[in-house]
Amino acid sequence: AKDSELRQYETAKWVSTVIKGESQKEAMRQGFWKLFHYIQGKNEKEIKIDMTVPVTCLVKSGCADFKISFFVPFEHQDSPPQPTDSDVFVEERKAAAIFVRSFSGFASPDKYAEEAEVLAKLLRNRGQPFHEDFFYTAGYDSPFKLFNRHNEVWYFRK
Numbered sequence: 001a002k003d004s005e006l007r008q009y010e011t012a013k014w015v016s017t018v019i020k021g022e023s024q025k026e027a028m029r030q031g032f033w034k035l036f037h038y039i040q041g042k043n044e045k046e047i048k049i050d051m052t053v054p055v056t057c058l059v060k061s062g063c064a065d066f067k068i069s070f071f072v073p074f075e076h077q078d079s080p081p082q083p084t085d086s087d088v089f090v091e092e093r094k095a096a097a098i099f100v101r102s103f104s105g106f107a108s109p110d111k112y113a114e115e116a117e118v119l120a121k122l123l124r125n126r127g128q129p130f131h132e133d134f135f136y137t138a139g140y141d142s143p144f145k146l147f148n149r150h151n152e153v154w155y156f157r158k
Contacts, residue, residue: 049076098155130155
């Protein structure tokens with residue numbers, strides 16, 4: 001459908017941090033910088049790693065903790081350098097079928113929530129089972145990119 005798509009993602013490693021008790025916007029800011037320091041060399045190998053996209057944020061219903069993540073580049077998937085910041089960790093996300101809704105513009109937490117609700121309604125109307133208690137936001141652009149921005153919300157298929 002034009003308003004959403006179903007993608008199959010393979011098992012992959014992500015570098016993540018959990019920010020607790022902040023607004024989603026502030027959690028994204030804090031989490032981004034923790035992960036940015038990791039890719040700038042704050043890791044056991046003290047190597048710089050290329051920035052990848054998307055930057056994701058796990059949003060759980062009724063929870064004030066947000067998990068911010070960067071995709072580990074393909075050349076480091078087999079053996080990502082371990083973080084030296086105790087708040088940063090490498091995780092493996094299992095292969096999954098994910099319902100995706102894309103949208104443009106500057107995405108705020110409210111806009112992500114609005115788009116997630118639109119996607120949830122579409123999936124319910126189509127009888128598509130999905131995990132409703134959480135969704136991911138996915139941002140693909142630098143904050144300095146002004147036009148043709150790409151954002152997504154993701155629900156995992158049951």
